[in-house]
Amino acid sequence: QKEVEQNSGPLSVPEGAIASLNCTYSDRGSQSFFWYRQYSGKSPELIMFIYSNGDKEDGRFTAQLNKASQYVSLLIRDSQPSDSATYLCAVTKTSYDKVIFGPGTSLSVIP
């Protein structure tokens, strides 16, 4: 079992729709969870992090965490073509531990 797994994608959604990205992790000791956006040929950009069960909203983005189910998700409301990118889920156990990344999910927003 891989440490962090994500939908393989690609995921295609029409402009204005809600994009839902999912991630599961294997280590129950994981404490912090991150979503990074990576445009083709560029480096990852941190867009959200969450550490408590429940929802965290930032603009059009909502991160959801369920530690009991070892599941974290990212919702993107009112999807825009500029949201087309690969989304990477990452987890870590402590503030100084290594960060483990999933393989990423490619999102394409169709105008």
Add this chain to the structure above:
Amino acid sequence: DAGVTQSPTHLIKTRGQQVTLRCSPKSGHDTVSWYQQALGQGPQFIFQYYEEEERQRGNFPDRFSGHQFPNYSSELNVNALLLGDSALYLCASSLRATSSYNEQFFGPGTRLTVL
């Protein structure tokens, strides 16, 4: 506020050669982590440096080594290059001293091609 910088941007080497990649962390950050990202995959953790010492190491052979300097900048060295070492090498910086959540910020990366 200067972000994370890396050099060089691109590099082409041949098998068996050695390479050194460089990273300057975001202003105020004290920890540097290095990742290897192959095409179509997520970043794979190589190692992390804090207070000039290697603190964590991923599943990479000893051919991969690093260093952190007193000004927090860091180098990644790879010896005896293999074709499979071709990848995007990412440096990420974070603030270990006070951060509770280990948010990491990435540099633009170095694209290494081994021929």
